[in-house]
Every structure is written in C-alpha cells, then in structure tokens.
Amino acid sequence: MAMASVEKWVGFGSAMAGVGLLWSRMPEHVHEEARYIISSLVPMVMSYFNPNEQITISKYGEERFQQNKMFDAVSTYLSSECAGGASKLKANLSNNRKDKPLITLDENQEVADTFEGARMWWRLYPKAPRTRGGVIVSLHPRDTDEPPCFRLVFHKRHRQLVLNSYLPSVVTRWRELSAKNRQRLLFTNHTKDGKSDWSNVPYNPPTTFDMLAMDPEKKYEIINDLTAFQEGKEYHSKVGKAWKRGYLLYGPPGTGKSTMIGAMANFLDYDVYDLDLTSVKNNAELRKLFLDTKDKSIIVIEDIDAIEVELTTKRRGKKAANGNEIDDNRVLIEFSDKNDDKGKVTLSGLLSFVDGLWSACGSERIFVFTTNHVDRLDPALIRPGRMDKHIEMSYCRFEAFKMLTKNYLDITEHPLFCEIEQLLNETNTTPADVADNLIPRGKRNNEISQLLDGAPADVANNLMLRCKRKRDADECLKGLVETLKKGKMHSATPPIDTMDQAKYKKPKN
Ligand SMILES: Nc1ncnc2c1ncn2[C@@H]1O[C@H](COP(=O)(O)OP(=O)(O)OP(=O)(O)O)[C@@H](O)[C@H]1O
Numbered sequence: 208m209a210m211a212s213v214e215k216w217v218g219f220g221s222a223m224a225g226v227g228l229l230w231s232r233m234p235e236h237v238h239e240e241a242r243y244i245i246s247s248l249v250p251m252v253m254s255y256f257n258p259n260e261q262i263t264i265s266k267y268g269e270e271r272f273q274q275n276k277m278f279d280a281v282s283t284y285l286s287s288e289c290a291g292g293a294s295k296l297k298a299n300l301s302n303n304r305k306d307k308p309l310i311t312l313d314e315n316q317e318v319a320d321t322f323e324g325a326r327m328w329w330r331l332y333p334k335a336p337r338t339r340g341g342v343i344v345s346l347h348p349r350d351t352d353e354p355p356c357f358r359l360v361f362h363k364r365h366r367q368l369v370l371n372s373y374l375p376s377v378v379t380r381w382r383e384l385s386a387k388n389r390q391r392l393l394f395t396n397h398t399k400d401g402k403s404d405w406s407n408v409p410y411n412p413p414t415t416f417d418m419l420a421m422d423p424e425k426k427y428e429i430i431n432d433l434t435a436f437q438e439g440k441e442y443h444s445k446v447g448k449a450w451k452r453g454y455l456l457y458g459p460p461g462t463g464k465s466t467m468i469g470a471m472a473n474f475l476d477y478d479v480y481d482l483d484l485t486s487v488k489n490n491a492e493l494r495k496l497f498l499d500t501k502d503k504s505i506i507v508i509e510d511i512d513a514i515e516v517e518l519t520t521k522r523r524g525k526k527a528a529n530g531n532e533i534d535d536n537r538v539l540i541e542f543s544d545k546n547d548d549k550g551k552v553t554l555s556g557l558l559s560f561v562d563g564l565w566s567a568c569g570s571e572r573i574f575v576f577t578t579n580h581v582d583r584l585d586p587a588l589i590r591p592g593r594m595d596k597h598i599e600m601s602y603c604r605f606e607a608f609k610m611l612t613k614n615y616l617d618i619t620e621h622p623l624f625c626e627i628e629q630l631l632n633e634t635n636t637t638p639a640d641v642a643d644n645l646i647p648r649g650k651r652n653n654e655i656s657q658l659l660d661g662a663p664a665d666v667a668n669n670l671m672l673r674c675k676r677k678r679d680a681d682e683c684l685k686g687l688v689e690t691l692k693k694g695k696m697h698s699a700t701p702p703i704d705t706m707d708q709a710k711y712k713k714p715k716n
Pocket residue numbers: 418419420421458459460461462463464465466467579600637638639640642
C-alpha cells in the first residue's frame with residue numbers, strides 16, 4: 208500500500224518535471240498567453256467553488272463628482288438596524304434637531320443582517336491606496352485612493368432577493384429614517400467668485416398655525432390646502448400638473464406674513480429657500496439657483512414689490528449710461544417680459560419656474576411671494592391661475608386678538624375684552640403691535656412673595672405663578688387699551704372692512 212503511494216508521488220513528480228521542461232522550451236509569447244488564460248480561469252474556478260457573492264458600494268460615484276447616495280443609505284440603515292451587533296462604533300454630532308449623537312459603524316467592522324430568512328454580512332472598508340492600475344496622475348486628491356466602501360456578502364442563491372427586495376428595502380428605510388432625523392434648513396443665496404450659490408443654517412421656526420393670529424376660517428382653509436397639496440402626488444401626476452403650488456401673501460407690515468411662512472415650514476416639515484433676487488445677476492443664475500433647490504421645500508421671495516424697485520435703483524447708472532429714458536419708478540423696473548434679455552433677471556425668467564417650462568423640474572415645491580403692496584405688482588405675476596392662492600394678512604381683529612392673549616398670557620377671558628373688541632374694530636392695529644403690548648413687563652410682586660413666605664414650595668410657586676400671570680394680564684391689557692385709544696385718536700384711516708385692500712401703503716421710513 209505504502210509502496211503504491213510512493214510510486215504515485217514519483218509519477219506525479221516526474222510528470223511535473225516534464226511540464227516544467229516543456230514550459231522552459233516554449234517561446235516567450237506562449238508563456239504570455241498561458242499566463243493570461245490561467246489568470247482568467249482562476250477567478251472562475253474560485254467563484255465556482257465559492258458559495259458567496261458580493262456587492263461593493265463605494266462612497267463616490269464613477270465620476271467622483273457626486274457622493275454615491277447608496278453609500279449614505281447603507282450607512283444610515285446599518286447604524287439604525289445593525290449597530291447593536293458591532294463592537295466598534297463611531298459617534299458624531301451633526302446638525303440633527305435633538306442634538307443626538309449620530310452612531311455609525313467603525314472601519315473594518317462587520318455586522319450581520321437577516322432579510323426574509325436570508326443572512327447578509329456587511330463590512331465597512333476604509334479609504335485605501337490604490338494598488339491596481341499603475342500610477343495615477345490627477346488633480347483630484349481623492350483619485351489617488353480607493354474611497355471607503357461597504358461590501359455586502361450573501362449566498363449566491365439570494366442574488367435576486369438582494370437585488371430586487373433587500374437593497375430597495377434598505378433605501379426605503381433610509382428615506383424614512385432621514386425624514387425622521389432631518390434637520391430643517393433655511394437657505395439663502397449669496398454670490399461667491401461671481402457665482403450664485405445657496406448657503407444654509409439650521410431652521411426651527413418657533414411658530415405653528417396654533418400661534419398664528421388670524422381669522423380661524425381662513426387659517427383652516429390654508430391648512431386644508433397645504434394638506435391636500437402634500438398628499439397630492441397622485442393627483443398631480445394623474446392630471447399632468449407639476450407638483451407645486453404658489454402662494455401670494457399680502458398685507459401691511461407686521462400682520463404675520465413671515466410668521467406664516469415659518470408656520471407653513473413647520474406644518475409641512477419643508478426646508479425654506481429665501482431667495483434674494485437683488486443679488487442674482489441674470490436669468491441663467493436664477494435658473495441654476497432654482498435647479499439647486501431640493502424637493503419638499505418652500506421657495507420664498509419676500510417683499511417682491513420692493514425688490515423690483517431695488518433692482519431698478521441698483522441698475523439705474525447702467526441704464527442711464529445706455530442712454531435710455533427713465534421716466535418714473537414703474538418704467539425703471541427691469542423685470543421684463545422678454546425672454547431674450549440675457550443681462551438681467553426678467554419677470555418671464557422668474558415665472559418660467561413658477562408655472563412655466565422649468566416648473567416641472569423638481570416636485571413638492573411651494574412658492575411664496577410676499578408683498579405689502581399688492582397693487583404695485585405686475586399683473587402678469589398675480590393673474591388668476593399663476594399664484595394658486597392669494598392670502599390677505601390683515602389687521603388684528605377680535606378673533607385674532609383672542610389667539611394672541613391665549614398664547615402670550617394664557618387667558619381666554621377678561622373684563623377688558625369687550626372694550627378691546629370695540630377698539631380693535633375701530634382702529635387698524637397689526638398683530639405685531641398687539642403682540643408687543645402683550646409681552647409681560649413682569650416685575651416681581653414683592654407683596655405676594657412676602658405673603659407666601661413659609662408656604663410649601665410647590666404651593667407657593669403655583670400661587671405665585673397664577674397671581675403673577677393675572678397681574679401681568681391686567682397690566683398688559685390696560686396698556687393695550689391705552690395704545691388702541693391713542694391709535695384711534697391719531698388714525699385717519701378707516702377700519703379695514705371699509706378700506707380698499709388694494710390701497711395699502713407702506714409707511715415711509
Ligand atoms: N398674525 C400673527 N400672529 C402671531 N404673531 C404675529 C402675527 N403677525 C405678527 N406677529 C408678530 O409680529 C412679529 C412680526 O411679524 P411678521 O414679521 O410675520 O410680519 P410681516 O407681515 O412679515 O411684516 P413685514 O411685511 O414687515 O415683513 C412676529 O415675530 C410675531 O411675533
């Protein structure tokens with residue numbers, strides 16, 4: 208038996224020696240080809256015997272200009288669903304709303320996941336120097352390294368499950384998690400190196416619709432409109448309309464137009480883009496800015512009437528140098544209906560995003576224009592169908608006043624309410640003025656605190672708070688009555704109900 212085995216090895220050895228001899232006598236080009244065939248056969252043979260397959264998800268796309276969103280999706284998904292199984296994690300503090308540390312997998316950590324009974328293994332590979340493909344000459348620093356990547360390993364028989372169900376489910380979960388942890392942002396445009404771009408800050412406006420003092424019916428109408436818009440994806444695609452909506456908020460200063468935008472952003476959980484048109488050079492830049500906005504956002508152009516005048520003033524010298532006649536403010540306005548005007552922002556350029564050709568780019572967007580002078584706007588901007596909703600923000604009447612006292616003073620009734628209701632009907636006072644009067648000037652009440660000395664702390668605090676609030680309310684409302692009476696004496700303006708809304712005039716500074 209042992210003899211037979213020795214003979215076998217001797218036979219194998221001499222066969223190999225024969226192959227070696229043959230190999231050494233072969234010409235060099237045959238060597239080359241043989242090496243090529245062997246190197247392509249090895250992975251095939253290996254993969255035949257290897258039961259697993261793998262998918263690599265690199266941090267950057269092929270072009271390297273853009274981050275690969277799938278990498279973010281996997282990172283977020285694994286942090287939420289599989290981090291429990293990892294022993295090495297990383298913590299970052301990002302801009303998220305709750306100041307909660309963001310936990311992610313550390314490099315080279317492997318975690319397992321199960322999907323519909325199939326087992327998957329994920330591993331995060333760090334950035335690594337490129338080993339293949341020779342020397343890379345590139346101005347792009349990242350090109351010299353392989354970017355970090357996730358590698359997913361799974362059994363061959365789960366290939367279809369992974370491609371058709373598992374990876375899409377990772378993306379869906381990522382979207383859900385991002386929506387939940389998202390920090391809302393306020394964007395504003397600026398010019399850097401001659402180019403317009405957006406910069407942003409975290410945005411958590413304090414106002415909700417509950418706090419917004421206005422006619423309750425009008426408020427519910429707006430809330431219903433926003434809800435219908437947000438849920439209107441199918442409707443918009445069914446009727447072939449771009450999923451966007453335009454609001455024109457108009458009314459005197461201090462009636463809550465900006466406050467309404469904050470309430471809308473809170474209600475819809477959208478980002479806000481505050482577009483400053485005066486720093487946009489021309490339609491091409493405007494187009495770039497619009498295209499850089501994200502879905503689920505509110506694009507705001509405040510005081511659109513004032514912007515027209517400001518643009519005019521800025522460009523007055525240029526116009527005069529061109530020898531054009533300048534008659535008055537209206538003529539100076541450079542918003543024009545000509546599409547071929549490449550040197551400036553034109554009204555048609557702006558409108559092409561609101562309801563023209565470009566409005567179909569992006570979805571779930573709300574445009575809000577605000578103005579104190581609705582009568583000064585170009586009719587093209589406010590013609591029916593262009594801005595879907597025209598919302599008048601008006602002076603403070605009794606219903607709105609009651610909302611303010613509830614919010615500011617926590618009271619719903621008071622003996623002075625009757626007098627205040629009458630005065631509010633006779634004067635044009637803005638919610639901003641009323642709110643200003645309702646901020647307690649709170650002086651500490653020494654008499655009450657002396658009375659309460661010795662009482663248990665929680666009882667004392669409670670009573671103190673109630674007495675203080677009552678006292679603040681009395682003082683605030685008395686002060687408000689005084690202000691309203693003064694306003695009534697000085698006001699030459701008739702109450703809003705009898706006033707022509709189109710004649711609002713902004714007080715000159
Ligand atoms: N309708 C309102 N409900 C609650 N608070 C209001 C309302 N209107 C105004 N305020 C208060 O007055 C302040 C100023 O209001 P806001 O800036 O929203 O007015 P505006 O109409 O946008 O004024 P402007 O036209 O000058 O920009 C707000 O911070 C808010 O405290």
